[in-house]
Amino acid sequence: MRLSRYFLPVLKETPAEAQIASHRLMLRAGMIRQASAGIYSWLPLGLKVLRRLEQIVHEEQQRAGHHPMLMPTIQSADLWQESGRYNAYGKELLRIEDRHGRDMLYGPTNEELITDIFRREVTSYKQLPLTLYHIQWKFRDEIRPRFGVMRGREFLMKDGYNFDVSKEDALHAYNRHLVSYLRTYERMGLQAIPMRADGGPIGGDYTHEFLVLAETGESEVFYDSAVTDLRLGDRAIDFDDRAQCQAIMEEFTTPYARTDETHDDAIFAEVPEERRRKARGIEVGQIFYFGTKYSDPLKALVQTAEGEQVPVHMGSHGIGVSRLVGALIEANHDENGIIWPEGVAPFGAAIVNLKQGDTDCDWVCEELYAGLNAAGVEALYDDREERAGAKFATMDLIGCPWRLTVGPRGLKEGNVELTSRRTGESEAMSPAAAIDRLRGIFAGL
Ligand SMILES: Nc1ncnc2c1ncn2[C@@H]1O[C@H](COP(=O)(O)OP(=O)(O)O)[C@@H](O)[C@H]1O
């Protein structure tokens, strides 16, 4: 992308309404604009990050054997009346009446709709196990939307639902989700710690929330510092291997880690004092096993191998895709702007031409631009007639992880400058070497 042709409305001033860094930076970097309270338009740069996160979520879900689908945003109230949640959900549920006077709602979640699809189509244990998911906009009429996309009213969520013939099978689905979520967040360059949580309106005893530690997080959390040393890394995972998924679940959930809703002082006191931590975190996902809570009232029955009709065992699993954009920025920024981890960057590299109109500089920039694109690294080329300081400030603000600076002085030696946004360190090298270096960094992300 050439910056002269892009739509990137950056702001110099700090927007007064934004209280936390991610909200400020998303507005300043021209990623989002507020449409109304808790509802945002995603501008081109913001959308690129959102789509990148969606792509990672899709890849990791499908790696775990889960099937993508798409359910609508607007649902009929009938199913919610059947489950009993139409009244129980309260004011967060946006109720809508259509022209025929039928009660509709903008879905805050999809347990009812997916259970209805399931009960119409699946009748036998032979069609199980099954996990379906989608990435769709949700609406919850939050009493206090705030912090930009962190707590919106309209937000993008991946929600998935597993169907199993027994509790034992459903608990494997729970573990499988826990492992696939760990992989998902690690690929995004984030550490999200699974913490024992509360069931809330979805219900169920088995539930973990995934929290990114951040001072601006809305949740109070208590944990054993040993949990922050755990990494999945690139170990091979077989998502059908029950013992392996169970072992990873135990590895990551045995150290004490709980949100304030489930925190227990007496158990926490057993953690060695020097490892006890109290902090704040951003909830970026949650998994549940809730058994037959929806399949009972909605009569989603399946036949077992023994010929018996039983309600199907279910769980649901959510990732806050739009919130993650904010969480990533909270975890990766400095006073100059955003610092995207390579795996989620909207543009992997920035090309800054220090002397636009100079034949050599223009030529080398074009060569880098074409070479990077051919190497699979998307570049943003600042080809505007601007002073160097302003060009650097824009690239620092929007957070491209690598910057290539092209100027007459370096070119005399045949060099351009490669600068890391994270460390600020620069290295002079030939354009071809720079392309090779970046190809290596982004390979396989
Ligand atoms: N108002 C919101 N704005 C942005 N993301 C949200 C919002 N509410 C929930 N999410 C995201 O969706 C994920 C799954 O939702 P869920 O666990 O059902 O939400 P909650 O815990 O708020 O009831 C959460 O972990 C969170 O990351």
Ligand SMILES: [Mg+2]
């Ligand atoms: Mg939750």
